[in-house]
Amino acid sequence: MASKDGVVEMPESETEVTGEVHGQAMGPGGGLLACFGHPDDETFGSGGTLARCAAQGIRVDLVCATRGEAGEISDPALATQETLAKVREEELRCACRTLGVSRLHLLGYRDSGMAGTSDNHHPNAFCRADPAEVVGRLVALIRSFRPAVVLTFEPHGGYGHPDHMAIHRFASEAFKISGDAHRYPEYPGPYQPARLYYSAIPRGRILAMIEYAAKAGIDLGFGTIPVSEIGIPDEEITTEVSLASYAETKRQAMLCHRTQMGPISPFSQLPPEALEQFLSQESFIRAFPPFPPGSPREEWLFP
Numbered sequence: 157m158a159s160k161d162g163v164v165e166m167p168e169s170e171t172e173v174t175g176e177v178h179g180q181a182m183g184p185g186g187g188l189l190a191c192f193g194h195p196d197d198e199t200f201g202s203g204g205t206l207a208r209c210a211a212q213g214i215r216v217d218l219v220c221a222t223r224g225e226a227g228e229i230s231d232p233a234l235a236t237q238e239t240l241a242k243v244r245e246e247e248l249r250c251a252c253r254t255l256g257v258s259r260l261h262l263l264g265y266r267d268s269g270m271a272g273t274s275d276n277h278h279p280n281a282f283c284r285a286d287p288a289e290v291v292g293r294l295v296a297l298i299r300s301f302r303p304a305v306v307l308t309f310e311p312h313g314g315y316g317h318p319d320h321m322a323i324h325r326f327a328s329e330a331f332k333i334s335g336d337a338h339r340y341p342e343y344p345g346p347y348q349p350a351r352l353y354y355s356a357i358p359r360g361r362i363l364a365m366i367e368y369a370a371k372a373g374i375d376l377g378f379g380t381i382p383v384s385e386i387g388i389p390d391e392e393i394t395t396e397v398s399l400a401s402y403a404e405t406k407r408q409a410m411l412c413h414r415t416q417m418g419p420i421s422p423f424s425q426l427p428p429e430a431l432e433q434f435l436s437q438e439s440f441i442r443a444f445p446p447f448p449p450g451s452p453r454e455e456w457l458f459p
């Protein structure tokens with residue numbers, strides 16, 4: 157974040173959000189590091205999966221690059237542009253407690269806003285961050301936590317948000333090099349996580365939601381983003397996770413994000429059957445190890 161006189165403050169380090177932290181993950185079989193751009197990214201795309209991991213005793217840490225301070229405010233009674241970063245941080249902590257996230261690592265960059273907006277040019281905007289610095293911070297986290305699985309956005313970040321695309325690049329690069337002792341030797345203990353996954357929303361599911369909503373007379377309000385640029389082709393999905401038992405937990409975590417979940421939010425307006433489907437299924441692309449073409453989809457992120 158920048159202070160009022162424009163001086164960029166040092167990025168912030170990790171903060172613990174729940175009391176139950178059991179040290180490092182134990183290598184393959186344990187530990188998931190989720191890396192996203194804004195408060196709510198963790199819940200909308202993969203909240204059920206994070207909740208299921210936590211419920212199964214798999215430690216989940218969350219990296220959130222910004223505090224979502226450039227986003228719209230659902231209800232002016234909840235925050236002002238000045239207080240939004242603080243309010244969204246509290247909302248994120250609420251979601252982390254709800255999902256069972258052990259540690260929240262706030263990188264402290266500024267939300268870059270949607271592509272083409274003036275927020276892109278803020279000196280601390282995440283999309284302008286020094287790649288070597290961000291990758292180094294993620295490598296340090298991977299080497300100290302030693303997760304089996306790293307999770308981030310797919311390359312397009314769902315709908316082309318600059319911060320989603322940036323965290324995808326940085327987390328993917330950190331995954332690739334964290335096992336190389338010659339890279340970032342200042343962070344000791346090279347460690348290679350076993351798997352890299354990208355959170356992805358299949359376009360077919362988005363189209364189905366839009367259709368459901370249209371039948372109920374609701375405009376899902378994707379605004380100026382063409383539907384053809386939201387989500388990814390269904391055939392690229394490698395991993396389809398059923399999460400009906402975690403749908404209620406995910407719904408509760410969504411409700412934590414009050415400044416994003418007002419009555420005007422598309423998700424608040426979805427017909428129950430469409431919301432149920434959205435809450436009960438999450439989809440991923442396994443980026444590493446490569447997924448054998450033509451194989452049936454996996455049903456979980458861990459072997």
Ligand SMILES: [Zn+2]
Pocket residue numbers: 193194196197317320
């Ligand atoms: Zn986001």
